[in-house]
Amino acid sequence: xxxxxxxxxxxxxxxxxxxxxxxxxxxxxxxxxxxxxxxxxxxxxxxxxxxxxxxxxxxxxxxxxxxxxxxxxxxxxxxxxxxxxxxxxxxxxxxxxxxxxxxxxxxxxxxxxxxxxxxxxxxxxxxxxxxxxxxxxxxxxxxxxxxxxxxxxxxxxxxxxxxxxxxxxxxxxxxxxxxxxxxxxxxxxxxxxxxxxxxxxxxxx
Amino acid sequence: xxxxxxxxxxxxxxxxxxxxxxxxxxxxxxxxxxxxxxxxxxxxxxxxxxxxxxxxxxxxxxxxxxxxxxxxxxxxxxxxxxxxxx
Numbered sequence: 001x002x003x004x005x006x007x008x009x010x011x012x013x014x015x016x017x018x019x020x021x022x023x024x025x026x027x028x029x030x031x032x033x034x035x036x037x038x039x040x041x042x043x044x045x046x047x048x049x050x051x052x053x054x055x056x057x058x059x060x061x062x063x064x065x066x067x068x069x070x071x072x073x074x075x076x077x078x079x080x081x082x083x084x085x086x087x088x089x090x091x092x093x094x095x096x097x098x099x100x101x102x103x104x105x106x107x108x109x110x111x112x113x114x115x116x117x118x119x120x121x122x123x124x125x126x127x128x129x130x131x132x133x134x135x136x137x138x139x140x141x142x143x144x145x146x147x148x149x150x151x152x153x154x155x156x157x158x159x160x161x162x163x164x165x166x167x168x169x170x171x172x173x174x175x176x177x178x179x180x181x182x183x184x185x186x187x188x189x190x191x192x193x194x195x196x197x198x199x200x201x202x203x204x205x
Numbered sequence: 206x207x208x209x210x211x212x213x214x215x216x217x218x219x220x221x222x223x224x225x226x227x228x229x230x231x232x233x234x235x236x237x238x239x240x241x242x243x244x245x246x247x248x249x250x251x252x253x254x255x256x257x258x259x260x261x262x263x264x265x266x267x268x269x270x271x272x273x274x275x276x277x278x279x280x281x282x283x284x285x286x287x288x289x290x291x
Contacts, residue, residue, distance in 0.1 A: 033274065034266055035263050055274055055277050059277060059278065062281050116246050119253055133261060156259070180215075180216070183254065
């Protein structure tokens with residue numbers, strides 16, 4: 001091959017793929033497959049479902065590529081497809097109980113117990129990448145699906161508040177309040193893990 | 206503007222962490238953090254929490270799954286090609 005596909009930006013890859021260039025689509029797959037797989041694993045919390053989501057998301061994207069307008073980023077589009085597939089899997093696993101994605105929530109932080117302690121240095125220096133991944137994944141898994149999904153989209157996949165709201169079909173205030181709850185809950189969990197030992201500085205205040 | 210309580214501050218924490226926040230709101234929130242060691246620690250550890258998550262690269266898709274994905278994509282491409290030709 002004479003070209004180096006990695007030098008193409010996303011928009012030109014999409015245009016090429018739409019014009020029938022299969023290698024351009026393959027490049028898009030290889031560019032985003034790891035992220036889409038991580039996203040699917042985070043939301044479904046099930047390896048088998050995540051594998052299905054990964055395949056179905058890219059197959060659907062390919063199938064509907066001609067309909068992709070290009071007014072959003074391809075990445076946002078594929079994320080949206082993967083989130084929808086993941087939520088469907090999640091609903092299926094939970095039997096006929098629907099996931100109440102737009103259920104009103106109390107936004108007060110009372111329910112989040114607060115751990116006030118500084119962290120012991122930089123955790124990345126103290127744990128291997130594998131250990132860190134495990135700790136971080138476990139913390140995300142402990143969140144309820146509504147919070148988990150918003151956190152994953154906003155803070156891991158870095159979608160905007162508006163994109164997240166649109167992807168999940170919920171309001172912007174709902175995204176904001178869930179993100180706040182998720183962030184505080186994760187901060188709490190990680191602080192328990194990473195805090196400077198024997199130094200709950202403000203515990204008695 | 207009156208000084209915020211910790212509860213009020215925490216409800217605005219996302220805005221405080223948002224780089225696009227307007228300067229006046231930022232100052233108002235800052236006035237609480239600068240005087241409240243607890244909220245200062247919460248801000249600091251929340252920022253660190255976000256940093257560790259953002260710094261985590263996704264794990265590569267396992268090879269056998271990657272192969273299955275490629276095979277499925279290729280089948281789809283073939284099918285589309287045939288459809289266009291016919």
